Amino acid sequence: MDPMLTIQELKHLATEIRKDTLRSITAAGSGHPGGSLSAADIMTALYFRAANLNSPTDPDRDRIFWSKGHIVPLLYTLLAYKGFFPKEELTTLRKFGSRLQGHPKKDSPPGVETSGGSLGQGLSIAVGAAYAARYDHLPVRSWCLTGDGEIQEGQIWEALMAGAHFKLDNLCAIIDNNGLQIDGKCSDIMCIDDVAAKLRAFNWHVISIDGNDMEQCVNALDEAKTVKGQPTAIVAHTIKGKGVSFMENVVGWHGKAPSQDELTQAIRELDAQECE
């Protein structure tokens, strides 16, 4: 078991993870930095504090499903920092022959729980895993990362129905609510506000937070573990491209790799924030 990291240590870790995620995307020449950066804080909190995850093969580990599979560069970096595979491999992202596929492929590398990338599928899988864990009286929690663009997919709402119907209180959905999707603002493309109200109407316990505030992330994830009789949804209000000034809230950085110069600038900014 990892020693419990402090908020300050988690913040530092999230910055390092952001930097290595961007390095891998630049090395690949393509990939999805915007969402990787928006979700970096809460997923760092999940992987390094909230979730029980010491080995990718432990049958009693928490299961974490990445429904918004396109931000897999962040997942790979987290898994490398967990020690599940060598960090040096991160720069093989999206290259021919690499284990680090452009979208998640199960067990490639270890710690990728399921294949994905066609949006909307992950929460159903998380429902199934939570159902089985409860049936077997395992201490396993099932977590699913989704996004506010992704929840335009109808299957997400099928899974929300099922999670509540089965009263799966070992299930938690994290919605990376960064407000942008490929074609523009979510509110312009297909508005689903008020997300929290809709989730409550589906009988989920809802926690709304600033998803780029590490303390709020940690507290929300801890709260999810205490809820009984219903699943929890954390609506993490985040900034797409968080931490890099020229990427923040810019639609164009959804799926574009930073150039070498842009990477240097981004890392400089992230390092500067560390010193603040």
Next chain:
Amino acid sequence: MATAHKDVCGTLEGKATRFGYSDGLLILGTTDPRVFVLDADLAKSTTSERFKKEFPDRFIDCGIAEANMVGIAAGLSLMGKVPFTSTYGTFMVDRALDQIRVTVAYGELNVKIVGAHGGISVGPDGATHQALEDLGTMRMLPHMTVINPCDVNEARKATLAVAAMQGPVFIRLGRESVPILTDDATPFEIGKGITFEDGDDVTITATGYMVYEALLAHEELKKQGIHARVLNIHTIKPIDRELLVKAARETGAVVTAEEHQVMGGFGSAVAEVLVQDCPVPMEFVGIKDRFGESGTPDELLTAFGCRAANIEQAVKAVLARRKR
């Protein structure tokens, strides 16, 4: 060579393959605690309801949400369960294709996908409910095993066999009662076809219900002095190349028969093998690039060319081509 079918060949007494599925599930309920069964509000029709009654804590009705059902099954399988998902084949395959492709097949998950109500013999419900592309769609997916049992016993054996193997599987079931052609002694091995009748004049290779029609055609052809070899190919993927090539080599002419679109279906699967390894004249019996319609199963099987008479006609056509 299997001979069990001879006792019943020619009678219409029988049972629908969907009951063989639940016969198998009831056995698995006792023998394999990993087995879960999921349905999408059609448990009565698929007969998975029989499992629900005996093992309610391992049955999940997902409601009318097939995509979600496949996802839940995926999650169960990732926790070591062996989930079977069943509903009508059209909804099972077509509504949940993305989930089957990305999550189940690409992930090589141990999920058993069961499409009931396959074929034109679904009858009065019409085209929307008659799965005519299920086998073709499923066989295109890497890692997917595809099985189409010919009778209730074979459906039971297939259900048991797929639970014992690791990996994604699709099984097709039928709605209507069909003659029982096999018994407990008839071998069943995934990927191994069965020679039901020996003969060296022509090969009729059939799958699912059409095995019965092939046997009827065999009897009729025999009266005319044509000795047809009849193969029951229950596993469409991986297909039994060896048996097919041997039959093509020894008979020199092949007719395929399926209650499914010929295009991309069983006929195509057989042709893909033979054109490479032993090209011979071929004819295809099955649905020819059209949607179904309402009617009785009997009316539709005749109207859509899925009868022994169509097989006979195809045999004569293929023999004429071979002589040329």
